[in-house]
Amino acid sequence: xxxxxxxxxxxxxxxxxxxxxxxxxxxxxxxxxxxxxxxxxxxxxxxxxxxxxxxxxxxxxxxxxxxxxxxxxxxxxxxxxxxxxxxxxxxxxxxxxxxxxxxxxxxxxxxxxxxxxxxxxxxxxxxxxxxxxxxxxxxxxxxxxxxxxxxxxxxxxxxxxxxxxxxxxxxxxxxxxxxx
Amino acid sequence: xxxxxxxxxxxxxxxxxxxxxxxxxxxxxxxxxxxxxxxxxxxxxxxxxxxxxxxxxxxxxxxxxxxxxxxxxxxxxxxxxxxxxxxxxxxxxxxxxxxxxxxxxxxxxxxxxxxxxxxxxxxxxxxxxxxxxxxxxxxxxxxxxxxxxxxxxxxxxxxxxxxxxxxxxxxxxxxxxxxxxxxxxxxxxxxxxxxxxxxxxxxxxxxxxxxxxxxxxxxxxxxxxxxxxxxxxxxxxxxxxxx
Numbered sequence: 001x002x003x004x005x006x007x008x009x010x011x012x013x014x015x016x017x018x019x020x021x022x023x024x025x026x027x028x029x030x031x032x033x034x035x036x037x038x039x040x041x042x043x044x045x046x047x048x049x050x051x052x053x054x055x056x057x058x059x060x061x062x063x064x065x066x067x068x069x070x071x072x073x074x075x076x077x078x079x080x081x082x083x084x085x086x087x088x089x090x091x092x093x094x095x096x097x098x099x100x101x102x103x104x105x106x107x108x109x110x111x112x113x114x115x116x117x118x119x120x121x122x123x124x125x126x127x128x129x130x131x132x133x134x135x136x137x138x139x140x141x142x143x144x145x146x147x148x149x150x151x152x153x154x155x156x157x158x159x160x161x162x163x164x165x166x167x168x169x170x171x172x173x174x175x176x177x178x179x180x
Numbered sequence: 181x182x183x184x185x186x187x188x189x190x191x192x193x194x195x196x197x198x199x200x201x202x203x204x205x206x207x208x209x210x211x212x213x214x215x216x217x218x219x220x221x222x223x224x225x226x227x228x229x230x231x232x233x234x235x236x237x238x239x240x241x242x243x244x245x246x247x248x249x250x251x252x253x254x255x256x257x258x259x260x261x262x263x264x265x266x267x268x269x270x271x272x273x274x275x276x277x278x279x280x281x282x283x284x285x286x287x288x289x290x291x292x293x294x295x296x297x298x299x300x301x302x303x304x305x306x307x308x309x310x311x312x313x314x315x316x317x318x319x320x321x322x323x324x325x326x327x328x329x330x331x332x333x334x335x336x337x338x339x340x341x342x343x344x345x346x347x348x349x350x351x352x353x354x355x356x357x358x359x360x361x362x363x364x365x366x367x368x369x370x371x372x373x374x375x376x377x378x379x380x381x382x383x384x385x386x387x388x389x390x391x392x393x394x395x396x397x398x399x400x401x402x403x404x405x406x407x408x409x410x411x412x413x414x415x416x417x418x419x420x421x422x423x
Contacts, residue, residue, distance in 0.1 A: 021242040021243050021244065022242065022243040022244045023244065024244065026242050026244050026245075027244075126349070126350070126352075127278070127281075127400075129352055130277055130278070130351075130352055130399070130400030131244060131245075131400060133352070133399050133400075134352070135352045135353065135354065135396075136352070136353065137350070137353035137354070138353075
C-alpha cells in the first residue's frame, strides 16, 4: 500500500512539474548570470513570462539600442504586469564575463527582473540561437553581426511570439496578464 | 559497413566566402586542415544512433528540436528488413539541425562550418556550378541515391553536389533576409553591429546564391526530404603536429 501511495505521489509530482516538450526548459546548457550564479533553463522562474534576446556587451550600437527599446516596452506595463515578467539577455560572446555582464546591467540602470547570462561554450550559445531562431555571425574577436529579434516566452518556457518588431509599446503590454 | 564512417583529410587553405559582410570585398578566411565524412550519413547510420539514443527517435523527439515531418520517410521508430534494404544506404534526410548535431557529437564529431563546407565542396568550379543548376532545375523530387553511388569530387569527397542539401553548424549566421524584410528601414539601420547588407562575391554564381539563400531560410527545427548532413572533426593535437 505504501508503495502504491509513493508511486501515486511520484506520478502526481511528475505531472505537476512536467515540462511541455516545446519548452526551452528542455535545454541542458549551463549558464552564469550577472551575479555569478550558475543556472540552467529548468531553474528559471516558472511563474513569470520571459522576454528573451541575445546580445554581447562590447557591442557598440545595436545592443544598447535593443536594451533601451525593451526598456520602453517595460515602461508601458502597469505595476501588476511588471511583476509577472522578467527580461533574459543571453550573450553570444563566449568572452563575456560575469563582470562585463554586471557592468552592462548597471550601466543601463536595470532592476533585478533583468538578468544577463553568459556561457564559455559556443555550442550552448549556438543551440539557444537555433532554438529561438536568432541569427548571428562572428566577424572578429568580440565583434558580431546579429539580428535584433526579441522573443516572448510564457511561464512554461514555450515561445509564444516575438515582441517589438514594429516598435510599438503595446506589443508587450497587450500580452502580459495582470494575474498569473 | 565500418563502425566509424571513413573521413577525408581536407587540407587547409584560403577561402573567399561567397557573401561579404557589407562594406566591399569578401575577406578571405583561413580554413584549417580538418576531417570531413567521405559520404553523407545514411539511414542505417542514423538508425544505429537512435538505438543508442532513443530520445532522438521519431516518436520521442521533443518538438523544441524538430518539426512534425522528422524522419517522415521512416515507417516507424525503426527500419524493418525491407526498409533497410530499400533506403538503408541512402543519405538520411528529414532530420533537424539539432538531430544532425547530436548525431555528430555522438561520434565525437561536429557539423562542418559553412566556410568549411563551401571550401571542401569545390563550389566555384564551373563544372560543379553547371551540375548544381541542373539539379536545382530537375524534377526528380525527393529521389535520392545510395551514398555508394555518389560520384567522387575534389579531395575524394562524395556527393557534395547534385543530391541533397546538407546541414552546417552555423546555418543561422546568414543575415540575408532579416534586414531587407524589415520596415521602416531608417530606424533599423545601424541595428546590426556588423553594419550593412550582404553582397555576393560573384552575382552570376546563382548556384552559390541559392545555397546561401536556402540556408538563410532554415530554422533549427526544420526538416526537408532533400536535407541531410555529414560530420566533420578537427585534427587531433598529434595530427596537427604532423601537418
